[in-house]
Amino acid sequence: MSTVEAPGKARAQIKERTLRKDNWRIYPITTLVIFTAWVAYATVRAFWGSAFYVPEYHYLSPFYSPCVNEICGDAAEFGTFLPAETRGWIPFAAVSLPFLLLFRLTCYYYRKAYYRSYWASPPACGVAEPHKKYTGERRFPLIGQNLHRYFWVAAFLISLINTWDAVLAFHGKDGGFGIGLGTVILVVNVILLWAYTLSCHSCRHIVGGRLKNFSKHPVRYWMWGQVSKLNQRHGQYALITLGSLVVADLYITLVASGTISDLRFYN
Template sequence: MSTVEAPTKKRAQISARTLRTDNWRRYPLFVVVVFTAWVAYATVRAMMGDYYWVDEYHYLSPFYSPCVSESCVEGSAHLGTFLPKLPFFIPFAAISLPFLLLFRLTCYYYRKAYYRGYWASPSACGVREPHKKYTGERRFPLVAQNLHRYFWAAAFLISLVNTYDAILAFHGKDGGFGVGLGTLILVANVVLLWGYTLSCHSCRHIVGGRLKNFSKHPVRYWAWGVVSKLNERHGQFALITLGSLVAADLYVALVAGGAISDLRICN
């Protein structure tokens, strides 16, 4: 009679760091380069305090929306200036940018991206974990990741403000209706931001979670289906909106600074 050895509790002994043959380093490297460049650009622009408003066409940079400081130039404060003049290290849009940053920082897609890119925890699937311990997201500060659903609610409200800004951008030279290239860029940015916000996992749970019977809630079931389809592209929206935010801000800055003239389609 042959004896069967008891299964071992030890992990498989693999001498190589990974058995993967593809270029798995490309994704974490891409994350580090793109995220670092974006954070640097966004920080400089948010703290610059200039070239964010084109009064002639009512273009407002998304990095300054809503502009609520007394330092805001005339016409750019759509919700009023209920904050005093702020020091240079506090952005004019002080009530929105922190929540938007926390919304993205706690996003499921971004967690995967910066965990792999900056912390190498791990760098990729099938790659040896370099850290000796893993405590998950149960301790400070990572336990704050669980607040993502609340940051989503704030981002939803701010998206409404961005939508209002885009509507105001349909402004002509004589004060009537007008459309320019800046209008289209700001509208496209808002559409993409809505795609990112509504494709969030928290949004999917809000519209369809805690239901025991979908047939009794046809409207919520339909909404859940739509959000579920968007959710499949959540990572793509997360990356695309980084580019659309920079494009919208840069275009407004160039027009506001006089470097280029807005290409007008009508009026």
């Protein structure tokens, strides 16, 4: 007489990898292509070491902010400590890029995205996972994902710097006030970066977590409510900001290299 295992003790005994009829491979494949292309572009630009700043209008690429190499010149708003000889070996924004990379790498949305796309763990909901073991995020190196809340603090500070870069972009040829297409692009980019940063799950916890009674903290409760609204679109902001960063950097690269001229709206 055959025995039947208790529910939950074993996976369903079916030959098929999944019973899903939709094309579930689209999401992991598309995500893999987009992420790989973005990482390749960002890596090349971060180490390029040129065409990152337009001094006439104070346009600084977000991939080079804050610029801390001697080559930065007027773009070095916060000083420099990297010698020119490190060009091509160390990114000019060596202070910010590692923290921004770790912030996104440990982000809850990105975890889901690259777990599915690169590790197939699992590749989609309702699809069998190829890995035999699952240890969660309790061991090295994935236990490092728990540092996400601290990387958020660094990302928040860097967003302030990006905001300052956007403010400086309101610069005219004669040194006065001016607005160009580059100004608009940098402002839109920093707004989207703030939306992504503030919609973070860690930000939501920092704002309203550990409170036992919201009625006694009306300000924090209101802030928690606003962050919660943003949090609903956190995944969308995560993807949109990848695009806005590339657009901002590419436009500044083309203007700084003399390939195109900045479209000026005022002065």
